[in-house]
Amino acid sequence: MKIAIVTSGGLPVPNVKGGGAQTLITAILDQNEIKGENEFVVFSSYDNKAKEQSEKYKKSRFYFLPQKERTLKDKIKGKIMKEYPLESPISFTSIAKIIKKEKCDKVIVEHTPWQFPFFVKKFGTKAYCHLHNDWLNSDSDRKYINQMRKAINQSGGMITVSDYIKTRVLSIGGLNQEKVKTLYNATDIDMFSKKISNSEQIFLKNQLGIAENSIVILYSGRMCDEKGVLELIKAFVEVIEKNNDAVLLLVGSVSYGETTSDEYTKTIAAHMAKYPQKIIETGFVDYRDMYKYYSIADIQVIPSKWDEPFGLVAIEGMAQGLPIISTNSGGLVEILNKEYAMVINRENEICELKRAMLWLVENREKRLELGQNAKDELKKHNEFSYKEYYNRFLEIID
16 A cells, blocks of 8 residues: 655654654654555655655655745635644645655645645545644634535545544534544653663763752653643742752753744743752753653653643653653543542642642652553553554554
């Protein structure tokens, strides 16, 4: 089977600059190299490092397209219809022509639902949309809903990353429900299960300025308002007023693939400056090195203010055997339970975060118990591994 993967045109594939969707696409390509069952044709924005990485693939071919400037039409569309992107990063018209020439059997439109109707017109039931965010629901623009409803019913189907997102899509009404299927996100379970040695842990802590015996509370993700980072910092400050053994480790940046700043991160920095030895920020960390930071953590916190489409960081933390504190957010509640996680309400987030963090900081035995439960629970769920993710992906589109 020849499968075209149409990326959003933002971050490149292979995932040299990170990105959730880009990492999952790369995982599918990697698994296909192992199994060799299919041929993939991948359309990505141009990036020198990605192009270099692509050369290792024997069973996938890549078309790297230059990113184009926003047109006036793009800008107007972005302002009027919030669900549409503010720009069209690459030429989807050119991509469609290449797909026809390549005679692809399936066309997977990743992360760009607003372009999906165009591909359905061109390829009918060969076309599938893989939706990674809450970008289609009953609150969406009417015109957009009508276009997407027609497209989904005439396509191969819509693939969602969680039942939460599936429910949101079905809320538009008038859909053939068999066309909408969930494919849970996955991660490299083996990599995130790895522990670095005690000496390596001490070395990394020293590099970060963390005392050896500190209780490390980890946040992993983008530094943005919807992720609840500022609320986490405020709650943490209240924790160290009660117990000074804790350290907050923030791993991530504003955007994927690089360390940047904006007004929100400047606000975070202002709060952090008051506690330079207690709140540590790493900036962007390469995905392949993330397990090292999980290794030195004792607790993971996911303080999201928005409804997470899935919450892949929870799977990463479970693989490492970390107890998790999370808000009751979207798809996260599908993978977390009280046996290994403390799920809190968002209504009184700062108070709830403080209470949960302080309780785990002061209860070592409970931390270890919840962490082991998390690790054991993950072993029951093969669907979160890249191997099963690849298999399930093929089942859905076959």
